[in-house]
Structures are given as C-alpha cells and as structure tokens.
Amino acid sequence: MSKEITNRSEDYSAWYTDIVKKAGLADHSAVRGCMVIKPYGFGIWEKIRDQLDFMFKETGHVNAYFPLFIPKSFLSKEAEHVEGFAKECAVVTHHRLMNDPNGNGVVVDPTSKLEEELIVRPTSETIIWNTYKDWISSYRDLPLLINQWANVVRWEMRTRLFLRTAEFLWQEGHTAHATKDEAVSETRLILDLYAEFAEEYMAMPVIKGVKTPNERFAGAIDTYTIEALMQDGKALQAGTSHFLGQNFAKAFNVTFLDENQKRDFVWATSWGVSTRLMGGLIMTHSDDSGFVVPPKLASLHVIIIPIPKPDEAIDEVALKIIAALKAKGIIAKYDTDRKKRPGFKFAEYELKGIPVRLGIGKRDLEKNQIEVARRDTKEKYSQAIDGIEDHIEQLLVDIQDNLFNRAKKFRDDRISKADTIEEFKEILDTKAGFVLAHWDGTTESEVKIKELTKATIRCIPIDNEQEDGKCILTGKPSTQRVLFARSY
Amino acid sequence: MSKEITNRSEDYSAWYTDIVKKAGLADHSAVRGCMVIKPYGFGIWEKIRDQLDFMFKETGHVNAYFPLFIPKSFLSKEAEHVEGFAKECAVVTHHRLMNDPNGNGVVVDPTSKLEEELIVRPTSETIIWNTYKDWISSYRDLPLLINQWANVVRWEMRTRLFLRTAEFLWQEGHTAHATKDEAVSETRLILDLYAEFAEEYMAMPVIKGVKTPNERFAGAIDTYTIEALMQDGKALQAGTSHFLGQNFAKAFNVTFLDENQKRDFVWATSWGVSTRLMGGLIMTHSDDSGFVVPPKLASLHVIIIPIPKPDEAIDEVALKIIAALKAKGIIAKYDTDRKKRPGFKFAEYELKGIPVRLGIGKRDLEKNQIEVARRDTKEKYSQAIDGIEDHIEQLLVDIQDNLFNRAKKFRDDRISKADTIEEFKEILDTKAGFVLAHWDGTTESEVKIKELTKATIRCIPIDNEQEDGKCILTGKPSTQRVLFARSY
Numbered sequence A, B: 001m002s003k004e005i006t007n008r009s010e011d012y013s014a015w016y017t018d019i020v021k022k023a024g025l026a027d028h029s030a031v032r033g034c035m036v037i038k039p040y041g042f043g044i045w046e047k048i049r050d051q052l053d054f055m056f057k058e059t060g061h062v063n064a065y066f067p068l069f070i071p072k073s074f075l076s077k078e079a080e081h082v083e084g085f086a087k088e089c090a091v092v093t094h095h096r097l098m099n100d101p102n103g104n105g106v107v108v109d110p111t112s113k114l115e116e117e118l119i120v121r122p123t124s125e126t127i128i129w130n131t132y133k134d135w136i137s138s139y140r141d142l143p144l145l146i147n148q149w150a151n152v153v154r155w156e157m158r159t160r161l162f163l164r165t166a167e168f169l170w171q172e173g174h175t176a177h178a179t180k181d182e183a184v185s186e187t188r189l190i191l192d193l194y195a196e197f198a199e200e201y202m203a204m205p206v207i208k209g210v211k212t213p214n215e216r217f218a219g220a221i222d223t224y225t226i227e228a229l230m231q232d233g234k235a236l237q238a239g240t241s242h243f244l245g246q247n248f249a250k251a252f253n254v255t256f257l258d259e260n261q262k263r264d265f266v267w268a269t270s271w272g273v274s275t276r277l278m279g280g281l282i283m284t285h286s287d288d289s290g291f292v293v294p295p296k297l298a299s300l301h302v303i304i305i306p307i308p309k310p311d312e313a314i315d316e317v318a319l320k321i322i323a324a325l326k327a328k329g330i331i332a333k334y335d336t337d338r339k340k341r342p343g344f345k346f347a348e349y350e351l352k353g354i355p356v357r358l359g360i361g362k363r364d365l366e367k368n369q370i371e372v373a374r375r376d377t378k379e380k381y382s383q384a385i386d387g388i389e390d391h392i393e394q395l396l397v398d399i400q401d402n403l404f405n406r407a408k409k410f411r412d413d414r415i416s417k418a419d420t421i422e423e424f425k426e427i428l429d430t431k432a433g434f435v436l437a438h439w440d441g442t443t444e445s446e447v448k449i450k451e452l453t454k455a456t457i458r459c460i461p462i463d464n465e466q467e468d469g470k471c472i473l474t475g476k477p478s479t480q481r482v483l484f485a486r487s488y
Helices: A012-022 A041-056 A079-085 A125-135 A181-201 A247-251 A276-283 A312-326 A342-352 A363-365 A388-412 A421-430 A443-453 B012-022 B037-057 B079-085 B125-133 B180-198 B246-253 B276-285 B312-325 B342-352 B362-366 B388-412 B419-429 B442-452
Strands: A027-028 A034-038 A067-072 A088-099 A106-108 A111-118 A146-151 A167-177 A207-210 A222-229 A235-245 A255-257 A261-267 A267-274 A300-309 A332-334 A356-361 A367-373 A382-385 A415-416 A433-437 A456-459 A481-485 B024-026 B035-037 B070-071 B088-099 B106-108 B114-118 B144-153 B167-177 B207-210 B223-230 B235-245 B255-257 B263-265 B267-274 B302-307 B332-334 B356-361 B369-374 B380-382 B415-417 B436-440 B456-461 B483-484
Touching: A012 A276, A027 B079, A041 A146, A041 A167, A041 A181, A041 A276, A079 A247, A111 B088, A125 A146, A125 A167, A125 A247, A146 B144, A167 A181, A167 B388, A181 A207, A181 A222, A181 A235, A181 A267, A222 A388, A222 A443, A222 A456, A222 A481, A235 A247, A235 A276, A235 B302, A261 B106, A267 A276, A276 A388, A300 A342, A300 B037, A300 B106, A312 A332, A312 A356, A312 A363, A312 A388, A332 B246, A342 A356, A356 A388, A356 B263, A363 A367, A367 A388, A382 A388, A388 B442, A415 B070, A421 A433, A421 A443, A443 A456, B012 B024, B012 B276, B035 B037, B037 B144, B037 B167, B037 B180, B037 B276, B079 B246, B106 B114, B125 B144, B125 B167, B125 B246, B167 B180, B180 B223, B180 B235, B180 B267, B223 B388, B223 B456, B235 B246, B235 B276, B246 B267, B255 B312, B267 B276, B302 B312, B302 B342, B312 B332, B312 B356, B342 B356, B356 B362, B362 B369, B369 B388, B380 B388, B419 B436, B419 B442, B442 B456
Parallel strands: A300 A332, A300 A356, A415 A433, B302 B332, B302 B356, B415 B436
Antiparallel strands: A027 A034, A067 A111, A088 A106, A088 A111, A088 B088, A146 A167, A167 A267, A207 A222, A207 A456, A222 A235, A235 A267, A255 A261, A356 A367, A367 A382, A433 A481, A456 A481, B024 B035, B070 B114, B088 B106, B088 B114, B144 B167, B167 B267, B207 B223, B207 B456, B223 B235, B235 B267, B255 B263, B356 B369, B369 B380, B436 B483, B456 B483
C-alpha cells in the first residue's frame, strides 16, 4: 500500500480517509458502514477513554453495563424520542440459523422468529430508565450517577470512518436526580468536563452552547453541545449533554418519595461522546504529511532512529535516553530495523504523527549531541545529549500548547459576523467557518436558512452577548446572534 | 428488598442468585437472557479487565476493535466452526422501523430487509480472519498479537446471571503466526497467563489441561482450558485458549511470504475469558452471609464504621486511617450515615464482601485501639491504632492467601479416583468434585459416560501422570486417567 497521502487542498475528503487508513487508525470492514479500529488508532481511543473515565469518576460517577438489545415497544414509550431516533436501526427478528436444506451454507430458521423484535441500541435511555424504575424508590437512592462504555448502532446511509459509522463506540451517562436544579447542574458540569477534555487533552478548541429546539436530542428539554471547527471550515459536534426533565421518568413511571414523603417523578440527564472524537482529533491537527497526535494522547511520544543504522555506541545512547524518559512517564521507542533506511522511517513516523523524533548519527555523537525533530512544526535542531530528557519533557508541553494555540487561532480567524443572507452565503462559500448572525428564533426560519445555505445553527453560545438586530432571513427582531456553520 | 439470602445447604442455586442480586452485582433485565451489570459488580469486572489487559500488554499484545456484526455467509466458511457455533444467535434482518399504520407505536419497515442477514457476533474468528487477509502479506507482518474487549451474543435457552447469559462481555485474543511452533507456544503462554490470573488475583485454584476432541472449540486443532471447582462440587470452565492450526487461514485465504519467498498459510490462535469469571469468583469464596471478594479485586478494601455513631473524636481517627491507607494504595471508606445502626451496616458490608471492617467506638478510643473484623474468617479482634495501616496492609495479603489456600484445600479434597463406573457414579452423587478415571479415548465412550452420569471430561491435565488402566465404561486399555466432573 502506498503511503502517499492526498493533499488537503486537492481533495480534503480523500486526505482525511488517507490519513485514517494509512496511519493505521481504522479501516473499512466487510460489514456495510462498520469500521475496524486498528491497533494504533485503538491505542489513542484507549487514552481518550481512560482520561474521560478518570474525570467521570473524579466527579462521582460509576460505570455499569446495560443490555445491547432494546425491546421494540420500549422505543415508542417516549413520544418525542421515537420520532427522533427509532427509524434507522438494526432489527433482530430471529434467534437461530440452520443448515440450508439445499446445501448452501446456513439460512435463517423461520421457526425461530421472536415474538417481539429487538433493536440493537442506538442509545440506551429507554432500557436504562426501565431499569431505574426498580432501583429508585426514595430520595436516598438519588442521585444515581451512572456511565456506560458501549457500542451502539445507527443505520447511517452515508458513512465515513470515525465521523459517521453504523456501529460506533461511545460512553453514555444516564443520571437521575431529586430536583430539577440538580439535574441542570449535572448537565452543565458534564458540558464543562467535555470542553476541558477537548481543549486540554485533544488540544481542540470548542465553543460551548445550547442547541435550538430543532437540533435538540429526541426527548430532551435542553441539549448542550461542544462545537469544534475542522480545517475545511466545517463544524463538528464533538459532545452533547442533555437535560431530559421528567420525560423519561414519566414514560417509564420512575418516581421517588422525597424527604417529606411526597412522591414525584425523577429528573434526568444523559450525555455522550464517541469515537467521532477521533475524527475531530485527526481533522484538527493533521497536515499533508499525515496524522499529528497531541502528546497527551500519544501512545508513543518519542521515536529514536539510528542514522544510518544501529551500532553499539548508538544503541547505548538510545537505551539510556529511553530509560531516562521512562522515569518521567514518557514513552520512547528505538527503531533498529536494518532493512529500512532512515528517510523511509522518518516518513513513516511522520505519517503516524509521533510528536518527537530523535536522530542519532556518528558525527552527532562525537559532539555529544543528537538531532531533535518536532512533528507539529517540523522544526529540526541539534541538542546536547546531556539533559535531553528534561528538554523533551518541556518540548512535549510546548507541542501540546502549540497545537492548541494553532488550532485556536485557526478557529478564531474563522468566526465571522454576517448581517444579511447574501453576506452569510458569501462567507460560507469563501472563508467558511463559524458565522454569527441574527435569527428570529423560529424553527421555520432555521430550516429555511439551512435549505438556502446548507448551514445549521450549531448552538447559542453560553453567556452569549445580547445585541439587538434583525434576522438575516426574515428581518424580524432578534436579541442575539447565534452560531451558524456547515457541519459534519 | 430483603437482604436475607438463602443458605447454600438449602438451595445452592437460590443462594447464588441471592448473592448476585442482593450484593448489587447484577440483575435480570427486560430483555430475555440479558443481564444488567450493576455498578458494584461492574467495578469488580473493571479490576479483572484492567489486570488482564495489563498482562496481555506485558506479553506484547495490543487491542483493536472489530465489527459487532458478521455477514451470515462468513459463518459457513470454516466447516467445523459453523457446525459448532452458528445455530443459536441473534439475526439482524432489517434496518428500519416505521410508525405503525394502525397507530400502535412502531413496526418493522418491510422494505428495509437486508440483502444478506447479519449475525450479532457469537465470537469473532470469521470477521477477524477476513480482515487479517488484508493485513498480512509477508513474514514481516507476523506475529500479529491482537486482543479485543467486546460484547458477544449466544442465544442460550437456559440462562444464569454471569454464568450463562445471552449477551456477555469478554476479551477475545486472535493471533497470527508464521510457524506452527510459535502458534502452539502462544496458546500455552495464554493458558499460563489465565491460570496465573485466576490463582493470584481471583484466588481461584485451577487445573490446566487440554480438551478432548469432543469438547474442543469449533474449528480448533486443540483447546486448552483452565477448570475450577465450585462449592457445590461442579466444575466451571473459566477460560480457554485455542490452537487453530491453519483452519481459519485456509477458510479466508490468509497467506504470507516467508523469508525464503515461499508462500504458506498463516498459523492461528484464539483465546478468551468472559464475565463468567464473575460467577466463578462468587461461587469460589462466598458464604451464607454473602459475597466475599479477594482484596486484589476489591474496589473497596476497608470499611470504617463509627460505633454507635460518628462524633468528632471518631471522625478524626477515621480520616487519619483513611489517609494512611491511601498512601499504601488501600481504599477505605468511612460510613457516616446516621440513619442506619452499626448492626445493619455490618450485615450490609458483609453481604458485599468488603475484606476488612474497622469499628471505632468511644471506649476503644480511650484504649487507643479499634476493632478489626476480617470478612473471610469473620474473626474479630482489638488492634492498636498506632501502626494500623501496616497491620491492614499485611492483613489484606493474609486474606488473599487464606482465600486461595482455603479454596485449594476444598478443591484438592474433592479430587477422587474411580476405577469402575459404579464407583464413579457413587462419588459424583455423594462427594461430587473432580474424578480422575481411565477412558478408552473414544468420543463414543465419552458421550455414553455423559449420558449415564451427567459428567463430562473437563480436560486431560497438562503433564498428566501416565498409568496403565482400563476404561471405566468399556474396560478397554488406557494409558492415563482424565479429569471428569459435572459442570456448569
């Protein structure tokens, strides 16, 4: 397989797919719309998962596991939920195969038809609230702060690796509270947690906001979101946190006795991020040479390459550096493959996005120095071997910061204001990015703007500036600009 | 819900279910045969998973993720595999629901029928070897040492929480090698790893061995197993490691060029343990007061209870102890709930199996001592507060050892020898446990013995003693005894 990747400017979509496949992150599978997450990509997902899991637990959440299948009838219990969700999904109708009477492998045994079809979970609110009914009876059982790491299936027609696949991995939090205030606070706590994770670990700047009614999760009172900007100027919804009110509690009859022996329905939230984050990570930092991984999510921080090939003196220095780095929690590897030339290895690790490359040559060694190359800026320089571990420790911090600052500048440069629909379209067609514009607050106008421009309201930013203006579509009065973009 | 649990001697099966449900480990769900793993149970599964994952990575394995669905036609590609597996499974036939024209919720959209049905993976050999075909072309791509943590579904007719559920969680390793020897070594390496984990972490003694052809995994050349003994004298297969030869490579045409440019089929292994281990853990150590968790898998090691209720002096001592234990990596909690009496709390934590309980009362404090109670032996004694953290650190080691030694003695006392079929039946019906007996090596006799006694050959132990004898069924000559038991 050629390691050449398409240039972004030539074909952005091909560039993305090239990076995902050629850096060894994921691949298409034999099953329509389902991907295989390859070891290198899965190692990065494990870092994402472990850090988020740590943050969930630090804020008092625990993990549990609920069934993969949902009885079909559950989906229609919450009226709005079924409208928004229950359509494109994998339906299990039978539970047995049998040998084909004509001798062609196996066929479905028609006598094994299920009485009620089972749906492979597209999300788990219904099965979980049906369970919570048995777990909650008093205020003492609350709050219930549960998260689940799981696979879910939504039968998407147009799929893209990581960004939109029929099966994906995610976490879904489902919490139950005694009061509305507490549930709203939980929704916001998780929104902040997601934003902190995106910015501090993924080095991906995000805008926090609330969705319009039209873009809300099916069954939610309010959906909060973090929105990131990709290099093609399109927005990516990177995580959502929903305040569900008492909708699911009412649908599944989950009540509790409060401290005054008064019975009330329970208040709910749900929230999730998925392997889609991998797509956001790739499209935020990568370049025409390949993937770029922020040090905090790298499974390998430093690659050491002997130039032109390993020998005893070089081996000794390399192993010393690896040990010194390991003591600092930095993972380094020494590539001793004699069959590949240094130039080939350089390209290989660049493609994989390893943050730092060290080259050790004979002449360098004589001067007690080695070559340091950073992946983010591609800068190269000589550095004294003495104290190299401290230098690299700081360099990794610098790379993490630089990736965030670079992405933030890119994003900030692409937040525009538009006051007319023509200006709005002009910006989207040329500079792209986020556009702040006045909107009259109706779903009708929102839908019409989407039809005309393919842009949607990504969110109403938190603490949004209040400003009188006129809707770019209808000219009706508006009190604030909202954040539009074309999106994934 | 009553916390009373059935006595083992009264109804072993009810005792088991009581512990699983009342200790908060798992529960039945609304979906036939699928369980909900509750937070306390899931926390222990996380410990199991994390330790195994660490051991897999230490031995060079990496994680990846493959699709949940398997195209129906894949299952029939390996002839023996389909015979052994493909029958009872969840079959996805449609990909869309629609509103019921009669207004009754949702129904399956008949126009969304899939061209080829998808099977929810009962195990992933087929989809993985279909993928490996694209990943392997040269000896340089080998070995491929990949593991996956996933959910799988087998449509079991009779289910029991953790032990046999339609959906369960597991890990499945799938490795590819250039030589037969290397693949056999991998199979044995994993067998040893599983045994080490079972004995060192679960404190569950196991017998390592190889399965008879009749009990082999469908498609394997050899299946290795670890077999444990439960308190009712039944065996539990706790983990298996399969040498697959070139069967799957041939079925999916996975070949490689060796160093001499010769093309050959790849050699394979697969291996797995599942949430069934939770069942083994419960049935190895628990007693009539509830669950007993070995310290190495406990999510909470020490519970501190104020007697009769918290006050300033007791709080101070408790918090100091928690901090001192934390510094040693021991997790302790202080239960300050004023609404529950100490006796109620004692029973509660006993039911949950927390290894050590500390009681702090006023009179004890005056003497600078506290009460220590260990869960495994239920022994109670006073201990000086000074240096309590060192005492507990050692106590947890002792409890872990005691649990293993106790279980090993129980198991060893229940390994019997039988020389006739009558003696064989007599042992199974009275003492139960493992029975070593001669067998003529034929599947016919094996099946007949099972019909007569409900006992199966659990394995031919590794390094089995060679001894001339006569098959207990047919009287035909035999060179070794094999390990029989009734089993889960």
